[in-house]
Amino acid sequence: MRFTYASAIPVAIIVLAAAAPWLISSYELNLMARFLALAILAIGLVLVWGEGGILSLGQGVFFGLGGYALAMHLKLVMLDPGDIPDFMQWSGLESLPWWWVPFENPVCAILGVVLVPGLFAAGFSWLVFRRRVGGVYFALITQALALAFSTLLISQQAYTGGFNGLTDYSTLLGFDLASDDMIVALYWITLALVVVAFLGVRFLMMSRFGKLLRATRDGENRVRFLGYNPAPYKVIAFTVGAVLAGISGALFTLHAGVISPALVGVVPSIEMVIWVAVGGRNSLWGAVIGALLINFARDEISSAFPNIWLYGLGLMFVLVVSFLPDGIAGLFAANRSGRMAHLLKTLRPGRAA
Amino acid sequence: MNIMVPVEHETPDPRLLLAVDGVTVDFDGFKALNNFSMTLDRGSLRVLIGPNGAGKSTLCDTIIGRVRATSGRVIFKGEEITRLPEDEIVRRGICRKFQTPGILPSLTVRDNLAIAAQRDRRWWRSFGLDIRGTERERVDEVLEQVGLTDRQHETASLLAHGEKQWLEIGMVVATQADLLLLDEPTAGMGPAETSRTAELIRSLLGQHTVLVIDHDMSFVEQLDGRVTVLHQGQFLKEGSVSEIRNDPEVAAVYLGRAKDDAAPHA
Amino acid sequence: MGELTLFVGQIFNGFSVASLFVLSALGLALSFGLMRVINMAHGEMLMLGGYLAYLTLMVVPGPLGILVALPVAFLGAGLVGALLEATVIHRLSSRPLDTLLATWGVSLIFQQGARNIFGAIGVDVTAPAWLNHTISISGGPLDGLTLPATRIFIMGVAVLVLGGLALLLAKTRIGLLVRAVNQDRETAAAMGVNARKVDLMVFALGTGVAGLAGVVLALLGPVTPNVGQSYIVPAFLVVILGGLGSLVGTAIASLIIGLFSALVQIYVDVSLSQVLLLVFVIAFIQFRPQGVIAVRSRALDS
Numbered sequence: 032m033r034f035t036y037a038s039a040i041p042v043a044i045i046v047l048a049a050a051a052p053w054l055i056s057s058y059e060l061n062l063m064a065r066f067l068a069l070a071i072l073a074i075g076l077v078l079v080w081g082e083g084g085i086l087s088l089g090q091g092v093f094f095g096l097g098g099y100a101l102a103m104h105l106k107l108v109m110l111d112p113g114d115i116p117d118f119m120q121w122s123g124l125e126s127l128p129w130w131w132v133p134f135e136n137p138v139c140a141i142l143g144v145v146l147v148p149g150l151f152a153a154g155f156s157w158l159v160f161r162r163r164v165g166g167v168y169f170a171l172i173t174q175a176l177a178l179a180f181s182t183l184l185i186s187q188q189a190y191t192g193g194f195n196g197l198t199d200y201s202t203l204l205g206f207d208l209a210s211d212d213m214i215v216a217l218y219w220i221t222l223a224l225v226v227v228a229f230l231g232v233r234f235l236m237m238s239r240f241g242k243l244l245r246a247t248r249d250g251e252n253r254v255r256f257l258g259y260n261p262a263p264y265k266v267i268a269f270t271v272g273a274v275l276a277g278i279s280g281a282l283f284t285l286h287a288g289v290i291s292p293a294l295v296g297v298v299p300s301i302e303m304v305i306w307v308a309v310g311g312r313n314s315l316w317g318a319v320i321g322a323l324l325i326n327f328a329r330d331e332i333s334s335a336f337p338n339i340w341l342y343g344l345g346l347m348f349v350l351v352v353s354f355l356p357d358g359i360a361g362l363f364a365a366n367r368s369g370r371m372a373h374l375l376k377t378l379r380p381g382r383a384a
Numbered sequence: 385m386n387i388m389v390p391v392e393h394e395t396p397d398p399r400l401l402l403a404v405d406g407v408t409v410d411f412d413g414f415k416a417l418n419n420f421s422m423t424l425d426r427g428s429l430r431v432l433i434g435p436n437g438a439g440k441s442t443l444c445d446t447i448i449g450r451v452r453a454t455s456g457r458v459i460f461k462g463e464e465i466t467r468l469p470e471d472e473i474v475r476r477g478i479c480r481k482f483q484t485p486g487i488l489p490s491l492t493v494r495d496n497l498a499i500a501a502q503r504d505r506r507w508w509r510s511f512g513l514d515i516r517g518t519e520r521e522r523v524d525e526v527l528e529q530v531g532l533t534d535r536q537h538e539t540a541s542l543l544a545h546g547e548k549q550w551l552e553i554g555m556v557v558a559t560q561a562d563l564l565l566l567d568e569p570t571a572g573m574g575p576a577e578t579s580r581t582a583e584l585i586r587s588l589l590g591q592h593t594v595l596v597i598d599h600d601m602s603f604v605e606q607l608d609g610r611v612t613v614l615h616q617g618q619f620l621k622e623g624s625v626s627e628i629r630n631d632p633e634v635a636a637v638y639l640g641r642a643k644d645d646a647a648p649h650a
Numbered sequence: 651m652g653e654l655t656l657f658v659g660q661i662f663n664g665f666s667v668a669s670l671f672v673l674s675a676l677g678l679a680l681s682f683g684l685m686r687v688i689n690m691a692h693g694e695m696l697m698l699g700g701y702l703a704y705l706t707l708m709v710v711p712g713p714l715g716i717l718v719a720l721p722v723a724f725l726g727a728g729l730v731g732a733l734l735e736a737t738v739i740h741r742l743s744s745r746p747l748d749t750l751l752a753t754w755g756v757s758l759i760f761q762q763g764a765r766n767i768f769g770a771i772g773v774d775v776t777a778p779a780w781l782n783h784t785i786s787i788s789g790g791p792l793d794g795l796t797l798p799a800t801r802i803f804i805m806g807v808a809v810l811v812l813g814g815l816a817l818l819l820a821k822t823r824i825g826l827l828v829r830a831v832n833q834d835r836e837t838a839a840a841m842g843v844n845a846r847k848v849d850l851m852v853f854a855l856g857t858g859v860a861g862l863a864g865v866v867l868a869l870l871g872p873v874t875p876n877v878g879q880s881y882i883v884p885a886f887l888v889v890i891l892g893g894l895g896s897l898v899g900t901a902i903a904s905l906i907i908g909l910f911s912a913l914v915q916i917y918v919d920v921s922l923s924q925v926l927l928l929v930f931v932i933a934f935i936q937f938r939p940q941g942v943i944a945v946r947s948r949a950l951d952s
Contacts, residue, residue: 086747158932162939164890167688167746171886172931178883179924186921239502240510242495246488253486256448257500257559258474263507297879301754308751341762348755352748353741 048222052215061286064218066326067225068282073306073318074228075275080304081312082236083268084248085165089173090276090303092180093148095295097277098284099184099191100147103131104140105200105284122189131190137204144281145274152273153266160262160269165251174297181296196291203285221282228275229315235271244268305344308351311360320359400462401426401593402447402478402563407456409442409617416442418617419456424563427590429609432597433628435638439617440597441483444565448480449473460563475505479561481552483568489541493532493551496540497523500555522558530554530584546577550584557588564588566596570603582606601629613637655795660912666801668908669808673863674881675888675900676815677731677856683895684832684852687739687746690753692885693878694760695731695857699723699864700873701764704773713778716865720807723861731857735850743849757878764875772874781869804866811859816897828852832895884911887931893941902942 048067052060072094079085106116107127115127133139155176159169184191191197206213235241247254247261254261284290293299302325310321333340355361402424409417417439424430432440445451447458449470458466465473479500488496501519514520527533530550535543540551549569556564566585570578582603588594598604604611604625611628613620615637621628628634678692703719710718738756742749777800785797819825830838831848839845867877884907891903910930914923 084747086750088750155932158936162935164935164939167682167686167750168890170747170750171688171890172928175883175887175924175928175931179921179928182921182924186919235511238511238513239499239515240507242491242499243510245490246499249489250486252450253482253488254499255470256450256474256480256482256486257505257555258471258479259499259505260469260471260507264510267507297883301751304751338762338766341758345755345758345762348758349738349752352752352755353738356745356748 045222045226049219052218057211057214060218061214062327062330064214064221065283065286066323067218067221068279068286069303069306069326070225070279070319070322071221071228071282072276072279072303073310073322074225074232074315075272075279076304076307077312077315077318078232078235078244078268079272080307081314081318082241082248083244083265085265085269086167086170086304087173087269087272088170088297088301088304089177089180090272091177091295091297091300092173093152093273093276094280094283094299094303095180095184095290095292096148096151096280097144098280098290098294099197100134100143100277101140101281102197102200102284102290103134104137105203106197107131107135108137108203109201116192118192118195119189124189128190141281144277148277148280149270149274153270156266156269157262160265163251163262165265174300177295177297177300181292184292184295192291194292196289196294197284198289198291200288208285208288217282217285221286224278224282225319228278229319232271232275233315240264240267302344305348305351307358309347309358311358311364313357314360314364317358317360324359399425401460403457403459404443404447405457405459407443407446407453407458409439409446409451410454415617416451417446417453420614420617420619421456422612422619424593424595426562426593429585429589429594429596429607431604431607431609431611431625432595432614433599433601433604433611434614434620437616438614440614441567442617443614444480444567444595444597447473447565448478471505474559474561477562478565479556479559479563480565481549481556481567481569483571487540487543487548487551487555489539491540492537493540493543494523494527494536496551497526497536497554497558500558501526501560503560522560526554526558529557529587531580546573549573550581553581553584557592561592563593563595566594568598569596570598570600575602578603579606652791652793655792656916657913658792659795660916661909662795662797662801664909664912665905666804666908667912668904669805670863670867670881671884671888671904671908672808672812672901673859673866674885675892675904676811676897677853677859678885678889679892679895679897679900680815680856681849681853682889684828685739685743685849687743687749688753688886688889689731689734689739689853689857690750690882691734691757691760692753692857692860693882694757694764695727695860696864696867696878696881697760697764697873697875698727698730699861700775700868700877701768701773701864702726702861703865703868704768704775704873707775713780716775716778716781716869719865720862723865724858725861727861727864728854728858731860732850732854734857735853739853740846740849761875761879768873768875770875772872772877774872775865775868777869800866800869803869807862807866811862812897812901815855815859819897824851884927887927890931891934891941893943896941896943899941899943906942 051063055063072090076087076090079087110116115124119127134143159165159172184196185194187193201208243254243259244264247264251261280290306322306325307318308321309325310319311317329340332343351358357364400423404420404422406419406421407417408415408419420439420443432443434440442451446453449465449468453466456466457464460476460478465476468476488499491499498515498519501522502515503519515523524533527536530553532547532551532554535547540548543551549571553566553569556566569585570581573581578600585594585596585607596607596609608625610622611625612622613628613634620637621631621634623631674692674696677695678688682688702723703716706719706722707715734753734756738752739749742752781799781803783799785799787793787795819828827838827843827848830841830843831845835845863881864873867873867881888900888903888907891906892899907927911923911927914926918926
C-alpha cells in the first residue's frame with residue numbers, strides 16, 4: 032500500500048484511542064468502552080441497512096441475546112456448586128433450567144454470544160426473505176420481534192430475571208471485573224474488536240458479496256434475472272449484523288454490569304438505527320462516530336433534562352432523515368463539491384467553540 | 385397454423401432451442417396471451433411485433449418466469465422450464481433486457497458486467513474480491529462490443545440513457561446466455577444510436593439466439609430477421625420483414641388501433 | 651364457568667379486539683396501499699383521539715358526550731394527520747424506510763408532548779351509563795357468559811367505519827380518484843388526477859379513523875401517552891397480513907389476528923401469545939407472502 036497522509040489518520044486515531052487509559056479517568060474510560068461496544072453494533076448496521084437496504088428495527092434483540100448469553104455465565108460463575116441464582120430462588124425454582132446449564136462453561140458462553148444471535152437471525156431472516164418479503168414489511172416484523180422479545184424477558188421472571196434483568200456480577204474467567212487493570216484490559220479488548228469488526232465489514236463491502244448486496248438493494252429483480260438468488264445475500268448481511276450486535280451486547284454487559292429488557296426493547300432498537308443515521312448509513316467511520324456522539328450526548332443530557340432529550344431525539348430522527356440522509360459522513364464525503372464545502376465553512380465556528 | 389413441439393418421448397430436434405407451447409396467461413379474466421405457440425432455432429434472430437397490449441412483454445415475462453403461464457408449457461433445450469424459479473431459468477441460459485434499463489446503478493460499469501459474467505453464481509463463492517481470469521476477458525470483450533471501455537470505471541447511474549441501454553444489452557450478453565430476450569432495446573434512442581444497436585445485435589448472432597421486441601419498423605428492417613406478429617395475445621403472422629410489411633391483415637391490425645387503446649399496456 | 655362459555659367468551663373477545671385492530675389498522679393500510687409508506691406515529695393518532703375524547707367529555711358531559719367525541723376526534727386527528735403528511739411524509743414519499751424513521755421521531759415528540767400536557771399517569775374517560783352495563787347469560791350451556799356493552803359498541807363502530815369507507819371508495823367521486831391513483835399513479839396523474847391531493851386526503855382520512863379508534867380505546871382503559879404503542883404493533887401485523895391497501899384484506903387480517911390472540915390466550919399468558927402471534931405471522935407469509943388479498947402487480951420493482 033502506498034503511504035498517504037490520509038491513510039495515517041486512522042492509525043493515529045487508533046493509537047490515540049489505545050492510549051486512552053493514560054489520558055482519561057477510569058469512569059470516562061468505562062463510558063468510552065461502553066460506547067465503543069455499541070459502535071460494533073453500529074458497524075453491523077452499516078452492512079445491513081446502508082449496504083443491504085434492510086431496515087432492522089429489532090437489532091436490540093440480537094444485542095440482548097449476546098448480552099444475556101454472557102450475563103448468564105457471569106451469574107453462574109458466582110454460585111457455589113448446586114446453587115441457583117438469587118432471582119430464581121425468589122421465584123420458587125428448585126433447580127437450574129436445562130438451557131442455563133451450558134452457559135456455566137465459559138467457552139460455551141462465548142460461543143453462545145456469537146452463535147445464538149447468529150443462528151436465530153439466519154433462521155428468522157431466511158424465513159422472511161425467501162418469500163420475498165422485505166422493505167417496510169421486514170422492518171415492521173423486526174419491530175414486532177423486539178416487542179415480543181422484551182415482553183417475554185419481563186414476563187418470564189423466574190428464568191430471565193424479569194424487568195431487572197441480570198446484574199451484579201463480579202468475575203470473568205477468574206478476574207475481578209471491578210479492578211482497574213480489568214477495566215483497562217476490557218477497554219482494549221473492545222477497541223480491538225471494533226477494529227476487527229470495522230475491517231471485516233469493510234472487506235465484505237469490497238468483495239463481490241458486497242457488490243451483490245448493493246445490487247440487490249438497488250434492484251432485487253435485476254439481480255434475480257441475472258441468475259442470482261438474492262435471498263442468501265440479504266440473509267448473510269442480516270446475520271453478520273446480528274452477530275456483531277450480539278458481541279456488542281456481551282461487551283456492553285461487561286462494561287455496564289447489567290443487561291435488562293429496557294436495553295433491548297422496541298425503543299432502544301430503533302435508537303440504534305438513529306446512531307447510524309446520524310453518523311451516515313453508508314460509512315463505517317460515520318457509524319462509529321454516530322454511536323459515540325449520540326451516546327455521549329445522551330449521557331450528558333438525558334439524566335439532567337429527560338424531557339429535552341426525548342424531544343431532541345425525536346427531532347433528530349425527523350431532521351436527519353429528511354435533510355441529511357447520508358449523515359455526518361455525507362457532509363465530509365461531499366466536501367469536494369462547492370455547496371457542501373460552503374455548508375462546512377458555516378459549521379466551522381461551531382466546531383472551534 | 386401447426387407448430388412442431390417436442391413431445392417427451394421424441395428426441396428433440398437438436399437445432400431447436402426454445403418452444404412456447406400453447407401458452408395462456410390469464411390476468412383475472414384478461415388473457416394477455418391466448419394459446420400462443422412459437423419456436424426458435426439456435427443462432428436465429430426473431431423479431432416480435434404487435435400493437436400495444438398485444439402480449440409481447442408478457443411473452444418475455446412468461447419465458448423468463450416472471451409471469452406464470454395459466455396453461456401451456458415453455459420448453460428450453462428440450463426441458464420444460466415453465467415452473468422453474470427465475471434465477472434457475474437464467475442459469476439454464478436465458479437472459480432478458482427489460483424495457484426500462486435494468487442496470488445496477490450504484491456499481492461501476494465494469495462491476496455491472498462482472499456480476500453478469502460470473503458463471504458460478506452460488507452465494508458462498510462470492511467472498512472473493514475479483515472474478516476469474518476468463519470472465520475478466522469476457523468483460524473486456526463485452527465492454528469493447530458495447531463501446532463502454534472508456535467509461536468502465538464510472539458509476540453506472542452516471543451514464544446517458546442510450547449508454548444505459550447498451551450496458552444492459554452488454555450485461556445480458558456477458559451472461560453468455562444462449563437465448564437473449566431484448567425488450568425494446570432502442571427505447572429512447574435517436575436514429576444513429578438505433579442503427580448502432582441494430583449492428584450490435586446482428587453481431588451477436590451465431591453465438592446467441594436473439595428474440596427482440598420493438599415497434600420501430602425502421603429498426604426492425606435493419607435487424608432483418610424473421611418477424612412474428614402478435615395480436616391480442618394470439619399469433620397473427622410470421623414471415624420476413626417485407627412479407628409482414630405487405631400483409632393486409634397486419635396492416636389492418638396496426639391501422640385499426642382504436643379498439644386496442646382500451647387494452648392495458650404491455 | 652364451563653369450557654364452552656370460556657371458548658365463546660374468547661371468541662367474543664377476539665371479535666372485539668379485532669374491531670380495535672381494524673380501526674387502528676385501516677388508516678395505515680389505506681395510505682400504505684396508496685403511497686407505500688407506513689406512518690409510525692399512527693399509534694399517537696389513537697392517543698390523540700383518546701385525549702380529544704377526554705377533553706370533549708369535559709366540555710360536553712352527560713350521556714351523549716361520547717357521541718360528540720367521535721367526530722371531534724376524527725376531525726382533530728385527521729387535521730394533525732394532514733399536517734404531518736404535508737410537512738414530513740410527502741417530502742420522503744419515495745423513501746419508505748426513511749419515512750418509518752422520521753415518523754417514529756414524530757411519535758416520540760407526540761408522546762413526550764402528551765406526557766408534559768396530561769402527565770405520565772393517564773386520564774380516565776368514563777363510559778356513559780348507557781354503555782356501562784353487561785349482558786350476562788345465566789343458565790343453559792353458556793351459563794356465566796358476560797358481554798360488556800362497551801365491547802359491543804366498539805364492534806358497532808368498527809362495522810360502521812368499515813362500511814362507510816367501503817361505500818366511500820366504491821360509490822363516490824373521491825373513491826374513484828383514490829382507486830385510480832391506487833391502480834396506476836402515473837396514468838391517473840396523466841389523466842389529470844391530482845395524485846398529491848388524493849394522497850393528502852387519504853392520509854388525513856386514515857389518521858381520522860385512528861382518532862375514532864382512540865375514542866373507543868378510551869372506553870376500555872385510561873388514556874396514557876403510550877396507549878397507542880400497545881395497539882400499533884398488532885396493527886402493523888394486520889397490514890402485513892392484509893395485502894396492499896385492501897379494505898377486505900385488512901378486515902380479514904384483523905379478525906385472524908384478533909381471534910388468534912384471544913384463543914391462544916386461553917392456554918398461555920399475554921407475553922407468550924405475542925410470541926406465538928409473531929410465529930403465526932411468519933408461518934402465514936410462507937404460504938401467502940402477498941397477504942390475504944393479493945393484488946397482481948406488473949411493475950418490475952414494487
